[in-house]
Amino acid sequence: MDTSESTAEEREPGPEAPRRRRWAMDTRPLRRPAYRRLWSSTIVTAVGSQLTAVAVPKQIYDITGSSAWVGAAGLAGLVPLIVFALWGGAIADAMDRRKLLLITNSGIAVTSLLFWLQAFAGLESVTALMLLLAVQQAFWGLNAPARNASIARLVPEDELPAANALGSTVMQTGQVAGPLLAGALIPVIGLPELYLIDALALCVTVWAVYRLPSLPPLAGTAVRRAGVKEIAAGFRYISGHTVLLLSFLADIIAMVLGMPRALFPQLASQTYAPYGEGLALGLLFAAIPVGAVLGGLLSGTFSRARRHGRLVIGAVVAWGVAITGFGLSRNLWVAVAFLALAGVADMVSMVFRGAILLSAATDEMRGRMQGVFTVVVAGGPRLADVLHGTAGSAFGPRTAVVGGGLLVVAVMLVLAAAVPALRRYRV
Template identity: 45%
Template structure:
């Protein structure tokens, strides 16, 4: 095999970037996700400094979860009934306002955990609207055969932000404090705003349902009556709720690594390091046909990698195992998103993307709550390792027991 053939078969497919509108969205996400990673590190550290408790760090997950569920479902329903460009712009502005409010409380010098939770919730509401809308836009910008490749590129850019953001966040926190970190996010987020403003008009296609909870119910019924879609959501919830140890990073850095901010940055970046590598070498992912079975296996691998990381005492080992988990997670996300986008008709995509966004973004927040609560009750190691093992067992039992999902082949 020549070098050119190797690149074509194994490295990420960049053909979607030839489409200008998609390329602007991709670049905007690449820039803004670095800022998001900075804030993720800064706000969790600020809450831990204010309270000294992993439980309150876990409550950041709840502050995100409620608006993600409500506005993700509502935003997806509206995305099927209005111009998706306008809705994306509106959601992005709300998310940016939340970031500005987090910055304002830090500049004012009167930090309060409840103020932080409220500002995080507002940003999450905007994120929910914009994310569900953006997911419904992608199939309108690209031909169907490029949608899986676009999802691989999206996963890659999110992962690059998740690597660069926490590393930048660690440095900025060390040198400039919380206000400087939030200012970086507020500035970088403008790249996403620019990409949204530059999109062409995207009016609804097909039959238009009046946006509201009735149309949300139609989307939920579509999922419930499709075992393939239902299980694709279920396995992701299992992965995030049982195994995600993110809320435990400040406590682990404090207990095992002397409270080092550099160690905290590495812990927050570890999964994304693996996800970047998984995304870069994702050429093979779009050729896998037994996607249901493959999803079960990679999520089980994620759980086992998390459990191994929780038992490691050296920072480089924790990072290595979490990187393996991150690579498995990015592969699973490509398959789950592609199944959903190509399975649904366009007039349902907004609502289904709303549900997808709620699961993808809400699952980790439930995982934060689970991790923080179990660590408080049973200790750090039990919460971390036990969650990973429970994830691997649960996903194997659930995923392999549904024949239609186990035997599903990509369309």
């Protein structure tokens, strides 16, 4: 797609631009018709996917009455996600990414339809639910690297942070609105229809992807195969490009050491019990996504920055400071405010880590880089659940949260000082 039609004045507001444009959401990528189609479809599916994300554990719990089975379902989805995200990254570098998106989005839609059929028929089989979940996550693992890697072909390099902010804001909004909508709809229309709504929403995505331009490998860079050798080549590429490796490590540091969501139920029932356990739990889980949405709405304040590496470092440190403040807070509303600040920091980190992956990697490697990115984003918080759950049981939840936040700050600063490649990186 030719992006040369945009003038310098369109890309960068001059002194006469309204002040609001300097801090409000940076919408420059929406001027690109292909990106606008891809982004618009995300608005629908961001909510629809969350309906299924609520419906599956709810149905499993209704059948078994056991939270252990709900947890097992999470593991059933994680393993195929990791395997197929890595493989999907290699496939995305070997074939037309638009065609891969059409195949995988159609597969996800069919899976959602099968979820609806089993629920409508009253099958009540946990095995069937887990198998469908595994297939759905496998398709999603194949889809995500191709979708993310395509962005660099749809917008110019200087608009990558803005494009990432737009996409992340929509996804975070879906994480807030989707569960709330599911909770409101289940008593009215029932559980099976949530799956059907998701399947219909995915049809919008398939149509939007169909209207994208062809996205084959660039001339002279085509990867002929998508096997273990090509996946291993992706990891070698990361090890040979320090800034890419550091961008992954930054997210691992923030999420594994500093994501305290496993302790939210205990904190809600103990530290914040006077405010009402249900209210406290809901606010704690919603606070980080709400902060991320706020950060996206204010993306004009940072999306034009060029020192991407320093912003990643600063955002991870800010995340650690905010998590530490959350752990020290006994007032629920102060705690929620700190978590919201952490959400803003996470949005900034996500935006610039994504931009680094798309700009620092060559096109024939972008799919594999996004495959690893998907695994890190999906796996980090789950490792954090284990780490924080264990630490919370041993030392108490507030001590575990504060300790994790301080570790994030210390480890990130030491890493930035010891290996200067990330702090020196700029577009």
